[in-house]
Amino acid sequence: MQLSKIIYLLFASTALSATTPPRRTSTSLRATSTPAAKVATPRVLKPATPPTMSDIKNSLANWNTSVYTVNAYLNDPQNTTKLASATVFAKDEPVQLATMMKVAGLSTSGVNAGKILMGNFGSIVSNLDSVQSGAMSTNDATAAVNFNRCCTVLPAIGMLWQAAATATKVGNVSMPALEEQCGMMSCASGVSGGEAAVRANGSIAANR
Template sequence: MQLSKILCLLFASTALSAATSTRRTSTSARAGATPAANAAVPKKLSPATPPTMADVKNSITNWDTSVKTVNAYLNDPQNNTKLQSAIVFAKDEPVQLATMMKVTSLSTSGQNAGKILMGNFPSIISNLNAVSAGSMSTNDATAAVNFNRCCTVLPAIGMLWQAAATATKMQGTVGMPILEDQCSQMSCSSGVSGGAAAVAANGSIAANRM
């Protein structure tokens, strides 16, 4: 009888321990998932068609945040957390581009800038994804992204922002997007798609730094 009681207590203790362990594991899993749930994501916008002045202003704000988020990774390319954020925000840039391309009476320079961006955004996102997947070295991928953004994409973004702001009669001055650190060390050439035209329209790379 005494042995039976001992065995019952052992089984009960084992069951309780297993249940406690399960609860702890579940709690730990939820705690680990919290940072991902709270990770920053681009603000979801619902612009009118055609976009209003307020829509363009909101789009520029979103886009500026995306530029800075990608910059943060490119300035610290070994940081995987920043890489994942950069991928998320880089994918929002074509969304804002689509909004601005619908602006009524967008100037020719604005339309040309938009076309340049359409041709260059896919490779930037692809290179960032390649780093994340390990199919491309960090050095090779970031070098390609830096050259593309510094010499082509960022000047074209600034051109489009200004054109969209002018077309919608936005008040105030629209600044140029901030460049990543590597831009100050680059010499851009016309070999980049749209690079010469974009830089010529916006001044030198150094002049675009903020």
């Protein structure tokens, strides 16, 4: 091969390697994903049977946090992070209900309130799950949850809290906080136990 041709080929090879961009590694091509926000979870409690005063104090604290967490979502229903938290904490409310129903000497009003809650918690959790899965629209699901909670669940929670606190000598407890829609709602007996719960526990406005 002629010397001039060899020199030409070497020059062309060098020029090509200098102008060819380096290959990207799989790491540089990988899309950077933002990790999902971690959803808080309720404390895991291990109450005695029957629950002690300390157990009921802890249960009240857990349940109160759940009420505020669900309220936060219902007051801001387009917030998907709050929806995820509300769903998790709504599922802890039946756990605390089971604890309080085991209180020794629980009054009749407390037992009746607990039975009302047993009949209504399932639909609240189901509606929140349905928003997450897309099975129900946000408006339809939150309207159902608001009506159920404002007119039935929150008044019954207040009755049970006070009954459990009295029986275990915790003393007086505050009523559960209400979501914003409760102040704009006229309650009827359309929800299981709603009329009885409100009548026994006072008006919704009085519970603020």
